[in-house]
Amino acid sequence: MEPTGELVVVRLGHRPGRDDRMTTHVGLTGRALGADRFVLIGDHDAPLERIDDVTRRFGGPYETERRDTFGQFVRGWTGDLLHLTMYGIPIQKRVDEVRAARDDLAIIVGAGKVSFDIYEAADWNVAVTNQPHSEVASLAVCLREIGGPASLAPSFAGGTHRVRPRELGKCLERIEREDEG
Amino acid sequence: MEPTGELVVVRLGHRPGRDDRMTTHVGLTGRALGADRFVLIGDHDAPLERIDDVTRRFGGPYETERRDTFGQFVRGWTGDLLHLTMYGIPIQKRVDEVRAARDDLAIIVGAGKVSFDIYEAADWNVAVTNQPHSEVASLAVCLREIGGPASLAPSFAGGTHRVRPRELGKCLERIEREDEG
Numbered sequence: 001m002e003p004t005g006e007l008v009v010v011r012l013g014h015r016p017g018r019d020d021r022m023t024t025h026v027g028l029t030g031r032a033l034g035a036d037r038f039v040l041i042g043d044h045d046a047p048l049e050r051i052d053d054v055t056r057r058f059g060g061p062y063e064t065e066r067r068d069t070f071g072q073f074v075r076g077w078t079g080d081l082l083h084l085t086m087y088g089i090p091i092q093k094r095v096d097e098v099r100a101a102r103d104d105l106a107i108i109v110g111a112g113k114v115s116f117d118i119y120e121a122a123d124w125n126v127a128v129t130n131q132p133h134s135e136v137a138s139l140a141v142c143l144r145e146i147g148g149p150a151s152l153a154p155s156f157a158g159g160t161h162r163v164r165p166r167e168l169g170k171c172l173e174r175i176e177r178e179d180e181g
Numbered sequence: 182m183e184p185t186g187e188l189v190v191v192r193l194g195h196r197p198g199r200d201d202r203m204t205t206h207v208g209l210t211g212r213a214l215g216a217d218r219f220v221l222i223g224d225h226d227a228p229l230e231r232i233d234d235v236t237r238r239f240g241g242p243y244e245t246e247r248r249d250t251f252g253q254f255v256r257g258w259t260g261d262l263l264h265l266t267m268y269g270i271p272i273q274k275r276v277d278e279v280r281a282a283r284d285d286l287a288i289i290v291g292a293g294k295v296s297f298d299i300y301e302a303a304d305w306n307v308a309v310t311n312q313p314h315s316e317v318a319s320l321a322v323c324l325r326e327i328g329g330p331a332s333l334a335p336s337f338a339g340g341t342h343r344v345r346p347r348e349l350g351k352c353l354e355r356i357e358r359e360d361e362g
Contacts, residue, residue, distance in 0.1 A: 022202060025315035032312040033322075054313050087344055087351040092333050119349050128321075129335055130344040131213040132235050134206035137321035140309075141214075141333070144322055152273050152322070154310055163268055163311040168300050170268040 005079060005104040007146075008037045009139065012070060012118065013111040016044040025136045026109050027051040027064065033143035034151045035107070037063040041070050059156030074121060079104025081122045084138045085114065088125035095145045098124060107142060109135045186260060186285040188327075189218045190320065193251060193299065194292040197225040206317045207290050208232040208245065214324035215332045216288070218244040222251050240337030255302060260285025262303045265319045266295065269306035276326045279305060288323060290316045 009030035014023045024047040027038040031051065040048060048064040055062045067073045074081070080101060098105070101123075108118060119125055128138040144151050164171040190211035195204045205228040208219040212232065221229060229245040236243045248254045255262070261282060279286070282304075289299060300306050309319040325332050345352040 022206075025203075025317060028312075028314040029318040032310045032314040032318070058312055085351075087347055087353075089346050089348060090333065092330060116350070125347070125349060127344070127346060129213045129333060130346055131209075131239055131335065131337075133209040133213040134317050134321070136206060136315050136317040137210040137213070140315070140318035140321040141325055144325060145333075149273060152271065152310060152326075154312065156312075163308070165270050165308060165311055166268055166306070167270060168306060169297070170266075172268075 005102055006037065007035045008039060008104070008106040009035045010039045010041065010070075010073060010106050010108045011111070012041050012108060012114060014040060014042045014044060014047070015111065016042070016046070019111050020046055022111065022136065023047040024050045026139055028054055029136055029140050030143070031055065031062040032154060033140060034147040034154055035143065036061065037065070039073055040064070040066045041068075041073065042066065043068060055159070057159055057161050059159030059162070061157070070118065077106060079106060081106050081108060082124045082126055082142070083108040083118055083122035084128065084135065084142055085110070085119070085125050086127050086130055086132055088127040090130065091126045091128055091142060091145055094124050094126050098146060105146075107139065109139050111135065186283055187218065188216045189220060189285070189287040190216045191220045191222065191251070191254060191287050191289045192292070193222050193289060193295060195221060195223045195225060195228070196292065197223075197227070200292050201227055203292065203317065204228040205231045207320055209235055210317055210321050211324070212236065212243040213335060214321060215328040215335055216324065217242065218246070220254055221245070221247045222249075222254065223247065224249060236340070238340055238342050240340030240343070242338070251299065258287060260287060262287050262289060263305045263307055263323070264289040264299055264303035265309065265316065265323055266291070266300070266306050267308050267311055267313055269308040271311065272307045272309055272323060272326055275305050275307050279327060286327075288320065290320050292316065
């Protein structure tokens with residue numbers, strides 16, 4: 001059974017400058033592995049511009065937005081909340097439950113220390129290995145576990161370019177559209 | 182069948198300062214998801230110190246080392262080479278072959294532009310989605326695909342601390358050893 005609800009990645013605790021690349025990678029990982037939307041909590045837009053640029057070039061849909069606080073996001077959210085933390089229950093013990101429950105799902109990815117409120121707000125506090133590593137790696141594995149093998153073969157519409165897979169070398173193809181002719 | 186050879190993550194093209202966090206995340210992702218060793222190509226040690234500190238605290242074995250050039254690494258390497266690139270063949274089309282072939286395996290993770298020599302040296306140029314996202318995400322998914330579900334339940338020896346998974350909150354336990362008594 002494929003999940004059908006909206007899948008949103010929420011980035012918490014972004015520190016401008018220091019976290020720009022990591023937050024951009026979180027957002028792009030969401031896009032590549034099956035999320036529908038990226039929400040950055042904070043007052044800084046730079047990572048969103050870079051993500052939107054990738055969506056313009058390589059296709060969508062993938063929405064990005066900024067909210068000043070997590071509260072602003074969660075007050076309008078009626079779906080489930082999954083918080084990724086190295087202290088949580090191993091994802092392989094919860095993935096069936098998450099998939100079965102799933103309507104709309106927000107995956108919360110923190111940077112640095114995360115407030116205890118987030119642990120309490122979450123329906124699941126889930127870990128990828130209970131080891132210290134990377135929020136980008138955790139998100140990638142989480143999306144792959146939830147989405148199954150289909151998460152590795154995403155499809156996008158629109159955009160101006162696409163990669164043609166090659167055994168050797170690089171092939172980046174410009175997409176010609178009939179309405180351009 | 183579980184792979185049995187050595188699994189090495191090789192980080193290429195590290196730019197000191199700019200890439201420190203990303204390289205640290207690459208190294209820690211390797212440790213968490215089943216690699217045995219991390220090799221940083223370049224002349225900068227800072228990320229290795231951070232990775233070694235995690236291994237001291239959370240256990241190993243996980244070796245780290247630095248080589249000045251990729252050539253220095255590859256001249257001593259007799260195993261297979263898998264290069265992660267968004268331009269490669271989708272990983273789901275090569276993972277069975279990689280697992281079947283596998284003795285020792287080095288996974289090459291680039292930063293920025295990667296020399297064509299690397300594409301030629303690799304036994305496989307493999308992509309995680311053919312979309313632009315993150316070398317950390319690509320490595321995480323690659324290790325999970327190659328290692329299978331067991332990659333999500335790694336075991337470590339030694340170290341001074343371990344996480345006790347919790348539905349809510351954080352539990353970081355100090356490991357007491359009999360020889361300390």
